Amino acid sequence: AQKITQTQPGMFVQEKEAVTLDCTYDTSDPSYGLFWYKQPSSGEMIFLIYQGSYDQQNATEGRYSLNFQKARKSANLVISASQLGDSAMYFCAMRGRSGSARQLTFGSGTQLTVLP
Amino acid sequence: GAGVSQSPSNKVTEKGKDVELRCDPISGHTALYWYRQSLGQGLEFLIYFQGNSAPDKSGLPSDRFSAERTGGSVSTLTIQRTQQEDSAVYLCASSLTTGDFQPQHFGDGTRLSIL
Numbered sequence: 001a002q003k004i005t006q007t008q009p010g011m012f013v014q015e016k017e018a019v020t021l022d023c024t025y026d027t028s029d030p031s032y033g034l035f036w037y038k039q040p041s042s043g044e045m046i047f048l049i050y051q052g053s054y055d056q057q058n059a060t061e062g063r064y065s066l067n068f069q070k071a072r073k074s075a076n077l078v079i080s081a082s083q084l085g086d087s088a089m090y091f092c093a094m095r096g097r098s099g100s101a102r103q104l105t106f107g108s109g110t111q112l113t114v115l116p
Numbered sequence: 117g118a119g120v121s122q123s124p125s126n127k128v129t130e131k132g133k134d135v136e137l138r139c140d141p142i143s144g145h146t147a148l149y150w151y152r153q154s155l156g157q158g159l160e161f162l163i164y165f166q167g168n169s170a171p172d173k174s175g176l177p178s179d180r181f182s183a184e185r186t187g188g189s190v191s192t193l194t195i196q197r198t199q200q201e202d203s204a205v206y207l208c209a210s211s212l213t214t215g216d217f218q219p220q221h222f223g224d225g226t227r228l229s230i231l
Contacts, residue, residue, distance in 0.1 A: 033217030045207060052217055057188075064184035091158065095217060103149060103161040103175065104209075104220060 002027045004092050004107035011112050013082045020067070021077040021090050021110045029096030034075040035104065036066065040088040048090075051075055082114045120144065120223035122208050128229045131200060137193040137226045141210030146191060148191050149209040152182060159207065165191065166213070195228075203230045 003026040025034065032070055051059045051066045059066040067076040068080040075094075087099035092107045121140040129135055141148050142204040150162040171223040176182070180198075194202040195202055205227050209220035 035219060037222075042224075043205065043227075044224045045209075047219045050217060050219050070221070081159060093159075103164055103172070104151075104159070106158040108158045 002032075002049065002094055002096060003033050003106040003107055004094055006092055006110050008110045009108075011110055013079075013112065014115050015084060015093055016027035016081055018078060018080045018116055019082055019112065021028070021079070021092075023075045023077065023092030023107060025092070025094050028098055032096045033069050034066070034068070034079045035093045035095070036064070036075075037091045037093060037106075038086075038088045039091065045091075049077070055092070071082065079112075084116060086113045087112060104111060120208055120210050122206075122226050124226060124230075125224060126195050126210075126227045128167035130196060132197055134172075134194065134196045135198055135228065137206050137208075137228070139191045139193070139208030139210075139223060141189065141191070141208070142221060143214070145210035145221075146188070146210045147211050147212075147220075148185060149194050150231055151207045151209065152204045153207060153225070154204045162193070162206075178225065183222070184186045198228075200230045203228055 005024045012052045031066045032053045036053045038046045049061045049064045056069050063080045065078045089111050091109045093104045123138045125209040134206045146167045151159040153159050163173050163183045165171045180196045181194045207227040209222045211218040211220045
């Protein structure tokens with residue numbers, strides 16, 4: 001079974017500052033992928049960034065980077081230079097390779113508010 | 117359009133009625149997923165289709181829920197004899213394949229309200 005834990009129900013950050021959203025995971029699958037999605041108040045689910053379990057380097061995508069610590073089973077999202085448009089719900093998710101692990105398992109989300 | 121398309125965007129119906137939700141995946145995507153998001157909750161997996169393989173129905177909450185995918189493209193999620201607890205946003209996603217870690221791309225969802 002897979003499990004994603006996001007312990008921060010809500011976070012606040014000042015505009016232009018960096019923020020880290022926490023995500024820890026648990027899985028018995030030796031090969032897996034970790035994903036972050038953004039869900040604005042309008043409801044659409046937007047893919048942000050992906051990290052494979054065997055990737056040697058942390059993933060980066062523009063202002064988003066993933067701080068992947070495999071031994072600690074954590075995959076924190078770092079948003080640099082926050083913008084007002086970053087205010088949204090952020091979900092961490094994972095997929096394995098085998099059987100029921102192939103669907104995405106989501107965490108409960110972190111509501112990020114960027115303050116002007 | 118280039119993205120996942122879902123219809124209707126909103127559906128209000130009376131308890132006990134059947135509803136059909138439609139998903140048109142991104143062209144060329146062989147994998148299609150249905151999820152449900154209840155108010156204030158994360159996403160709950162319902163079912164996925166991969167090419168011509170038998171679908172994984174392990175997430176369907178009851179036998180009132182069913183889904184089909186015709187011609188490897190458009191999918192329909194059907195809920196029979198709707199109950200108030202079925203009220204949620206139903207999200208469809210597609211990806212190039214399930215064989216590796218292709219990201220899933222989501223539609224805007226169907227907001228279902230059962231009166």
